[in-house]
Each structure stands twice: as structure tokens, then as C-alpha cells.
Amino acid sequence: MHAFRFPEDFRLGVASAATQIEGGDTNNSWYDWCCAGHIKDGSTTLNANDHYHRWQEDLDLMVSMGIRHCRFGVEWSRIEPEEGRFDEAALAHYRTEIEAMVEAGVRPLLTLHHFTNPRWFEAMGAFENPRCVELYLRFAEKVVRAVGDLVGEYITINEPNVYTLNGYFGGGWPPGKNSLGAYRTVLTHMTACHIAGYQMLHRVRREMGYDDTRVSFANHLRVFQPYNKLVPLHRFFAWFAEKAFQGGISRAMCLGEQVFPLKAHPMIQKGRWCDFHAINYYSRSTISGLKDGVSPNVPVNDLGWEIYPDGIAEVCRKLHDITPLDIYITENGTCDNTDTFRSRYIYEHLKALSESDLPIKRYYHWCFCDNFEWLEGESARFGLVHIDYSTQQRTVKESGKFYSEMIAQHGVSEELYEQYCRQDYHTAEEKL
Numbered sequence: 257m258h259a260f261r262f263p264e265d266f267r268l269g270v271a272s273a274a275t276q277i278e279g280g281d282t283n284n285s286w287y288d289w290c291c292a293g294h295i296k297d298g299s300t301t302l303n304a305n306d307h308y309h310r311w312q313e314d315l316d317l318m319v320s321m322g323i324r325h326c327r328f329g330v331e332w333s334r335i336e337p338e339e340g341r342f343d344e345a346a347l348a349h350y351r352t353e354i355e356a357m358v359e360a361g362v363r364p365l366l367t368l369h370h371f372t373n374p375r376w377f378e379a380m381g382a383f384e385n386p387r388c389v390e391l392y393l394r395f396a397e398k399v400v401r402a403v404g405d406l407v408g409e410y411i412t413i414n415e416p417n418v419y420t421l422n423g424y425f426g427g428g429w430p431p432g433k434n435s436l437g438a439y440r441t442v443l444t445h446m447t448a449c450h451i452a453g454y455q456m457l458h459r460v461r462r463e464m465g466y467d468d469t470r471v472s473f474a475n476h477l478r479v480f481q482p483y484n485k486l487v488p489l490h491r492f493f494a495w496f497a498e499k500a501f502q503g504g505i506s507r508a509m510c511l512g513e514q515v516f517p518l519k520a521h522p523m524i525q526k527g528r529w530c531d532f533h534a535i536n537y538y539s540r541s542t543i544s545g546l547k548d549g550v551s552p553n554v555p556v557n558d559l560g561w562e563i564y565p566d567g568i569a570e571v572c573r574k575l576h577d578i579t580p581l582d583i584y585i586t587e588n589g590t591c592d593n594t595d596t597f598r599s600r601y602i603y604e605h606l607k608a609l610s611e612s613d614l615p616i617k618r619y620y621h622w623c624f625c626d627n628f629e630w631l632e633g634e635s636a637r638f639g640l641v642h643i644d645y646s647t648q649q650r651t652v653k654e655s656g657k658f659y660s661e662m663i664a665q666h667g668v669s670e671e672l673y674e675q676y677c678r679q680d681y682h683t684a685e686e687k688l
């Protein structure tokens with residue numbers, strides 16, 4: 257039996273991030289990082305999906321596919337191009353786009369910060385600078401005052417752990433640092449921003465007359481397993497990686513606990529700082545030292561990430577055990593450049609969720625259209641919709657058709673499974 261139905265109150269949507277789709281903005285940290293030659297295929301954020309101009313076309317396509325929930329972001333560097341100078345035209349642009357979305361029956365979930373910073377903010381040290389809390393808050397308040405009547409659900413910050421690990425401990429992302437001290441400081445400041453943002457969003461929307469505000473941060477969670485369970489060092493590193501990468505930040509951002517690897521900060525006080533759990537899940541890490549790894553002979557995607565569907569329910573359980581809240585999967589998806597196993601991937605992750613008894617309310621697929629995939633540039637495709645980067649032509653993939661039919665059925669029938677999901681995965685060894 258492959259068929260299953262989603263619970264009545266479960267909804268499917270799609271996710272994206274401003275810098276990865278909009279194109280055209282040269283005033284942010286990632287554009288500079290691209291120009292410094294860090295992107296594998298030499299592409300930059302300038303092109304992306306040209307969504308800033310084509311948002312209506314993308315919205316129409318989304319609606320035609322039956323998609324009624326959309327997680328998306330705003331670009332801070334467009335809204336505040338210089339410190340303290342806000343661009344009303346940029347705010348108006350986002351307002352127009354969100355109005356059209358709401359009008360079309362698509363419910364927005366708005367991300368305020370997703371990896372990129374305005375150039376001026378990056379130059380002052382971004383989230384390493386203690387002033388970040390005041391600056392992030394001022395920007396976030398501008399946004400909510402501009403669109404708060406249209407948007408009730410917010411993600412304050414996307415994946416603080418991924419941003420911080422890649423940018424401050426490993427050096428692969430801007431600003432290219434490699435310092436445990438900076439890693440801890442940035443995580444601490446981001447937690448302070450989240451908690452202050454949580455309070456501000458509730459306060460401002462209350463002042464605007466709304467009491468349905470829901471706020472969280474997008475928490476990138478992985479399953480960590482020791483490479484060899486019999487080796488104590490492997491077990492230790494798996495435990496440590498879990499704690500340093502996600503365990504501490506989950507407790508700090510959800511409950512205001514001051515735990516390792518965070519430092520003390522006056523804003524980090526006990527409380528409940530999330531209205532729902534927002535989980536981004538992609539893969540499992542197999543650990544034998546301080547590096548990420550993959551077990552031999554397991555299915556992997558085109559970037560070599562293990563495909564481990566049960567993990568999505570395992571990470572939900574972990575977070576639910578920290579504090580029980582509604583769960584939104586705010587990202588899940590895979591790099592499948594030829595769209596040959598994406599439907600199976602989606603099916604298996606949703607099946608794992610449907611078998612769980614946890615309060616899982618939403619699933620936002622990452623992502624709607626292929627887009628600018630950070631260091632991979634335009635070479636790694638995660639979308640339900642194919643983008644031809646030279647013409648910007650959008651074409652719904654087979655997985656997009658599957659997604660759309662799944663929404664219409666509110667589940668997966670045996671026929672739908674047979675039509676789309678009998679696909680093969682490959683191991684890294686087979687791909688060699």
C-alpha cells in the first residue's frame with residue numbers, strides 16, 4: 257500500500273528566498289561574494305529568476321498549480337540600501353506583490369532574513385557587531401509596519417546555524433571567517449535578534465489591531481549518526497556536532513536558554529520565543545570527526561547528500577520534545593538536476609510525516625523554481641519548475657505536476673504513486 261491522505265488541517269506550499277530568485281540587486285553581501293569568484297559555475301545573484309520583475313508570472317503559475325501557501329523573503333539591502341535610509345519604493349514593491357498574493361488566495365509566510373546582508377551592514381561586521389540587534393529590529397519593524405496588515409506569519413531568521421557555520425567557522429561563505437569565537441558570538445547575537453524580533457512583531461501587530469501573529473525562526477535540522485557506532489570517538493563527535501550545530505540554538509531560540517555554544521546576552525531570557533516550530537530538513541550527516549560525511553552505499557542526491565526520509569520525522573520529534581508546538585516544515589527538497597527522483601523524494605518524506613503522530617501542519621517544498629543555489633550558483637536544481645537561465649522560461653517539471661496533483665487529492669492515491677513515484681535513487685559509488 258502506497259496511498260495515504262493528509263490530515264484535514266495539513267497544507268502544502270512552496271518556499272523561496274529573495275536573493276535566490278529576485279535578481280538585479282548588487283548591494284548585498286552575496287553579490288560581492290559572487291564577484292570575488294567563489295561560485296562554482298561563475299554565475300552571480302544578478303540573474304537568478306528575475307523574479308523581481310516576473311513575480312506576477314510566478315504567482316499565476318503557482319496559482320495554476322493549486323499552490324495556496326508560499327514562504328518567501330524580502331531583501332534587506334533593497335529596503336535599507338544605506339544605514340538608516342529606507343527605500344519606500346522597495347517597500348511598496350513588496351506590498352504590491354503580497355497584495356496580489358493574498359488576493360489570489362495564497363497565504364504568505366514571510367522570511368525577514370535569509371543569509372544575505374546589505375553591504376553597509378556586512379562592512380560593520382553584520383551579526384558579529386553588537387549593534388546588529390538594534391539594526392535588525394529597525395529594519396524588521398519597517399517591514400511589518402508596511403505589510404503587517406497582509407502578513408500574520410513570520411520567520412525572523414533563516415537557518416542561523418547554517419549561516420554562522422558557513423560564514424564564521426569554515427570560511428566558505430561571506431565573510432569567510434574561521435573562528436570558533438566568532439561562530440559563538442554570531443549565533444548569540446542572532447538569537448538576541450530573533451527574541452527581540454519575536455517580541456517586536458507581536459507588539460507591532462497588536463498595535464495594528466491583529467492578534468493572530470505567529471513567529472518562528474527556520475531551524476535547519478539534520479540527523480547526526482556516528483560513522484561506526486562501536487567507535488567511541490565517532491559517537492563523541494556525532495553527539496558534539498549535534499549539540500554545537502543545532503541543539504544549543506534550538507533551546508536558545510525556542511526557550512531563551514543560555515546554553516553552549518552560545519555566550520551570555522541580556523536579551524536571551526527564559527520564555528517561549530516561537531509560536532510554531534519551523535524546520536528545514538534535507539539530509540543526515542555521518543560523523544567520524546569534525547567534518548560532515550555520508551555512509552557508504554546510501555542513496556544520495558546530485559550534491560552527494562544522503563537521502564534519508566525517516567530523518568524528517570526524527571528531527572520533528574526532537575524539537576517537539578524540547579517544547580511541543582505546531583510544526584511547519586519550512587523547507588524540504590533535493591538537488592535533482594534531471595528531475596528523475598524528486599517525486600519519490602517528496603513522496604517518501606511526506607509519507608514519513610504522515611505516519612508520525614506529531615502536530616505537523618504545513619510542508620513548504622524547497623523550492624518553487626530552480627534558483628541561485630549559493631556556492632553552486634545556477635548549477636544545482638531544486639525546483640518543481642525548471643528555469644532556463646538564458647531565456648527565463650519557466651516549465652513545470654514532472655515533479656511539479658505530481659506536487660500539484662497531490663495538493664488536489666490532499667494525499668497520494670495508488671494511481672498517483674504509480675504514475676510518478678516509481679523512480680530510482682543512486683548511491684555515490686554508483687554515480688562514480
Ligand code: BGC
Nearest residue numbers: 273414415418476536622629
Ligand atoms: C537554505 C536554502 C538553500 C537550501 C538548499 C537551505 O539550507 O535555506 O537557501 O537553497 O538549503 O541548499
